Amino acid sequence: MDESLPAVDPAVAATADDIAEMEIRGAATIADAAAEALARQAAQSDVDSPSAFRQQLRAAAKTLYETRPTAVSLPNALRYVLRGMSGETVSELRASIIARAEEFQHDLTQAQSKLGEVGSNRLRDGDVVMTHCHSTDALSCLEAALEDGKELEAIVKETRPRKQGYITAGRLRELGVPVTLIVDNAARRYLDRADHVLVGADSIAADGSVINKIGTSGLAVNARERGVPVMVAAQTIKLHPDTMTGHTVEIEMRDELEVLTDNERAAIGDEQAGEGLTVENPAFDVTPPRYVDAIVTERGQFPPESVVTLMRELFGESTGEPWEP
Ligand SMILES: O=C(COP(=O)(O)O)[C@H](O)[C@H](O)COP(=O)(O)O
Structure with missing residues (x-):
């Protein structure tokens, strides 16, 4: 955090x-x-000058931005809200941020439900869908298909190390979907029974x-080999505008304790981290476009190679840091 920025x-x-x-x-x-937090910052601010208010909002955006690096929806949200900041007085600025954050949250919900309808059209009655992790965009497709009266089954990958598959399994059970929970290593075997792979995107x-x-x-590679189509459910706030100018997406590396506890390390015979046994814990990976059949957004479905056109239309050519005017 920049020392010169306010608390x-x-x-x-x-x-x-x-x-x-x-x-x-x-x-x-x-x-x-993140949008909600910016609105809170705006509502709670007790500064009396517009420039101090703007500085505070920038500081809040930076604090939120520095949490996790991979999901572009975070900077896209911050940018959207901050670009709506307008007015001459603190109270005008405050009102503009609160309204803009509300608008963002509203649009997010709308986009997810629209995307769900688009994705649902790819699913037929009786389909078996394999999921990975927990994605609200992916679940929206399944929810829409169920609302249309289609019966579905799910094969849910556990998703080590954080086991977000449990959240997916829980939600699908609430919806009455029969769920088979599998360990990640069993995915290829169970692809034989799947009609679709359905995942979200960061x-x-x-x-x-x-x-x-x-x-x-x-x-996705295994699904291609087995002839199972891979569908990615992703609202357009998941499009990463910086990649248009050649930037790569940073893959978050998380704490090794998510993978190996101190006791487990000791059981292996290694007493302390950093003494010969290294644990790597990348939270995300990159699936090349050739393994993806469709990207489902609130604007329709796209072959992955064509999303750049949508990206240009929505973001223009360059973006900059979210807190830059
Ligand atoms: O990879 C994850 C979550 O990772 P983590 O658990 O590390 O945050 C999800 O598939 C995407 O974020 C999409 O989710 P959504 O569709 O809800 O945006």
């Missing part, structure tokens, strides 16, 4: 902590929480690569 509201700091610790997780949910690059939970790329 942020405790509610913003708490949201940032929750995102970093994955109490708030999943790209769309993170974006929603970011989509200009070449159509999909950045999503670690294990997505291996699943």
Whole structure:
């Protein structure tokens, strides 16, 4: 955090902590929480000059931005809200941020339900869908198909190390969908029974690569080999505008304790981290576009290679840091 920036509201700091610790997780949910936090910052601010207010909002955006690097929905949300900041007085600025954050949250919900309808059209009655991780965009497709009266079954990958597959399994059971939970290593075997692989995305690059939970790329390669189509459900806030100018998406590396506890390390015979046994814990991976059949958005479905056109239309050519005017 830049020392010259003002302190942020405790509610913003708490949201940032929750995102970093994955109490708030999943790209769309993170974006929603970030917009909400900016609105809180605006509502709670007690500064009396417009420039101090703007500085505070920038500081809040930076605090939120620095939590997790991979899901582009976070900077896209921050940018959207901050670009709506307008007015001459603090109260005008405050009102503009609160209204813009509300608009963003509303659009996010709308986009997810529209996307669900698009994705649902790819699913037929009786289909078996294999999922990875927990994606609200992916679930929206399944929910829409169920609302249309289609019967579905799910094969849910556990998704080590954080086991977000449990959240997916729980939600699908609430919806009455029969669920088979499998360990990640069993995916290829169970692809024989699947009609679709359905995943979400944290970011989509200009070449159509999909950045999503670690294990997505291996699943997609296996699905291609087995002839099972791979569908990615991703609202357009998952499009990563910086990749149009050649930037790559940073893959978050998480704490090794998510993979190996101290006791487990000791059982292997290694007493202390950093003494010969290295644990790597990348949270995401990159699936090349050739393994993806369709990217389903609120604007329709696209072959991955064509998303760049949509990206240009929505974001223009360049973006900059979210807090830059
Ligand atoms: O990879 C994950 C979550 O990773 P983590 O658990 O590490 O945040 C999800 O597939 C995407 O974020 C899409 O989710 P959504 O569709 O809800 O935006």
